[in-house]
Structures are given as structure tokens and as C-alpha cells.
Amino acid sequence: MGKKGELIVGLDIGTTKICAIVGEVTDEGIDIIGIGSHPSKGLRKGVVVNIEATVASIKRAIEEAELMAGCEINTVYTGIAGGHIKGFNSQGIVAIKDKEVREADIQRVIDAAKAIAIPLDREVIHVLPQEFVIDEQGGIKDPLGMSGVRLEAKVHIVTGAVSSAQNIIKCANKTGLNVADIVLQPLASSEAVLGEDEKELGVCLVDIGGGTTDIAIFSGGSIVHTGVIALGGNNLTSDIAIGLRTPAHEAERIKQKHGCCMAALVDEDETIEVPSVGGRQPRVLSRRILTEILEPRVEEIFQMVQREVERCGYQDLLASGVVITGGSTLLAGMPELAEEVLGLPVRRGLPRGIGGLVDVVKSPMYATGVGLVQYGARNLEMRNFKIRGGDDNVYKKVGKRMKEWFAEIF
DSSP, X not given: OOOTTOEEEEEEEOSSEEEEEEEEEOSSSEEEEEEEEEEOOSEETTEESXXXXXXXXXXXXXXXXXXXXXXXXXXXXXXXXXXXXXXXXXXXXXXXXXXXXXXXXXXXXXXXXXXXXXXXXXXXXXXXXXXXXXXXXXXXXXXXXXBOSXXXXXXXXXXXXXXXXXXXXXXXXXXXXXXXXXXXXXXXXXXXXXXXXXXXXXXXXXXXXXXXXXXXXXETTEEEEEEEESOOHHHHHHHHHHHTTXXXXXXXXXXXXXXXXXXXXSOTTOEEEEOOSTTOOOEEEEHHHHHHHHHHHHHHHHHHXXXXXXXXXXXXXXXXXXXXXXXXXXXXTHHHHHHHHHOSOEEEOOOOSOEESHHHHOSGGGHHHHHHHHHXXXXXXXXXXXXXXXXXXXXXXXXXXXXXXXXXXX
């Protein structure tokens, strides 16, 4: 955890909104002291497609958060998502020097685990240790100081497109911000909405955003699978716009105000007023029609989640069930429909474990932003995120490595 009074800022660059959340480290944990949110214009399916529009939206969100928190924001933790994200498991083995595990050994075994061929256009975003094995003894979370001869690490590696990470950093830099770290969005959301017991028993986090649905599966306290589905809340909005023949902004308003994805929860005689396109008169329609448009699409999203879970073979490990979060999950009837499709207990995930402006951020739509603040507080070594092929001189790297080797030998 960081020092008391230290400020940590999470910047959630999403497809529908850009949200900046300011957290202050206190004795009890983290207090949320500022929040700024602005509609996002420059992203599609979680990936930046217009830098100028994204920069303008980030500026507005940051200004709003600075005003509320009464501080100046320089450094942020930002999330990354999109169809280009790929996660896979790997392992590495090294011999333990002096028969006792030191920090250098842990670093070496993690380096060995991530020493795999990755295409030049991809970048390692996270190397997440799942467990360590010392001389056939598994299930070790922290091997430091333990005795043994052979150290093995099982890790989950998350990679993303270099260009997508570069564009996110470029947008933040153009706003005058440093990026302390780029964090996978479902990993950030898990910090805010999942309990340790859920992660231990096995849980699937489904983060339904505007452009994408992100999946993270935890078992034994560690992340074992990550995946991205290129469907989200924007698909629901466009379905409503086409189905009810109404402008997109009106479709979004109708979805938020009247949306429900289970026909059983809607009365036969409920009606809604739907504005028409091209200056025609608004129409009064049954709310059932809206439900019949939304239900198949939400069902499709959860069927794709189920296929993803079955494909990676973890469906029997989810003893805690499924936690859904993200702005789109505010739709009435979504947990019930998810339970029906997935055949597992489902709950909505709200940010928890925080103080301060709790009532403002206690909504699934702020899960990623709050999670980024909590991730930042846990990992306050403040490493500035570097992209491969950036200003890191390869000779400096080799020289540094050689110095480390000599230090270890002599």
C-alpha cells in the first residue's frame, strides 16, 4: 500500500465514457475524493480510433476530477481492453542458488516463464504469477526464503497489440499525463468487485462495457484465464435504434430508463414513448417490444461467455459462480437471465473496500475506475510503462544485465 495521503488516479478509457477517479491512501485503505466522467467519442470496441477526440474527452474528465478533488493530476493508471488482448498460461524452471529462494531467483524464474516467442506487433502487458513449485511441492504463493533446489513458476501472460497500448499512452501524454502502468480492464475490475474467498473458490468475472465484454476466471486465488468478446452495451443500443426506428441517442436513453432483458419481469400493459426519426411524431409502444429486442442479444452475450468458459475447460472450477459488472449490467433482469443461460449463481459486482465518496461510485459502471485506483495502491513502485522499441536502449539493457550477473557471481 502507498504512503498515507498519497493520491492515486485511475483513468478508465472506455468505449462509451472516459472516467477519472482520484483515490487518497489513508490508514484504513483508500478514500475516493474525486470523480470526473465524460462521454467517449474516439474509441470503437475498446480501441482508440480517433486520437484528437479521445484527448478532448480525457481532458474534460481529468478537469472535472481535479476540480472535485482539489488537486492537480499528473500520473494515472489506465486500463486496456479490446479484441486484440490475448491471455495464455506458461511456466518456467530455474535452479535455486545457495539452496534458498531469494528475490533474484523469483525474478529469474518469472523471466524464464515469459521467455516465449511473441510476435513483434504484440507486447506483454502482464505476467501474473499463479503459483510456485519448489522441488515438486506445489501451491506456494510466496516462495521467498524457502529452501530447495529447483524453483518452478506457473504464470498467466497477457499480451496486447503494441499499437493499441501506444495509442492509449499517446492520448494520455497529449493531455499532459504520465502513465504509471497499463492494466487489463477485467483485472482492474476484479480488484474492486471480487472478494478473496471468491477468487480462492473459483469465480468468473464478466465485465460488460460499451464496446466489449471482458472475461477473467480466477481459481485458487490466481487468475487462470482472460478473454474478450467483441459485443457490449453499444450493440444493445444499436439493436433498439434499428428495432424501434429511433435515433441512437434516444435509443441509449430508452435503454437506460426502460430497458429490461427478461419478458417475465414486464407487465403486459406497460407502455413507452418512442421518438421517431426525421421529425415524425413520437409513437407509444408496449414495453414488451423493447424487452423482446434486448433479451436475445443479452442471451447471445452470455452464450458466448459460456462457450469461452467451456473452451478453456474451467466450467467445473467456478464454485463461487459468476460476477457481472460494467455499466451495461444495470439493465433490469440481467443477473436473472445470466443465471438461466449459465446455470450458475450470478450477482452484480459493485465496487467495495473503499471510503470517501462511496455513494457516488457504488455502481457497476465505475468498477474499472475504482479497481485501477486499488491496483495502483497495491503496486506503487510507479514504473513508467515502456513499449518495446521505445527509447529503451538495447545496449543499456545488456550492460545492466551483465552487471547483475557479475554481482551474483562475485
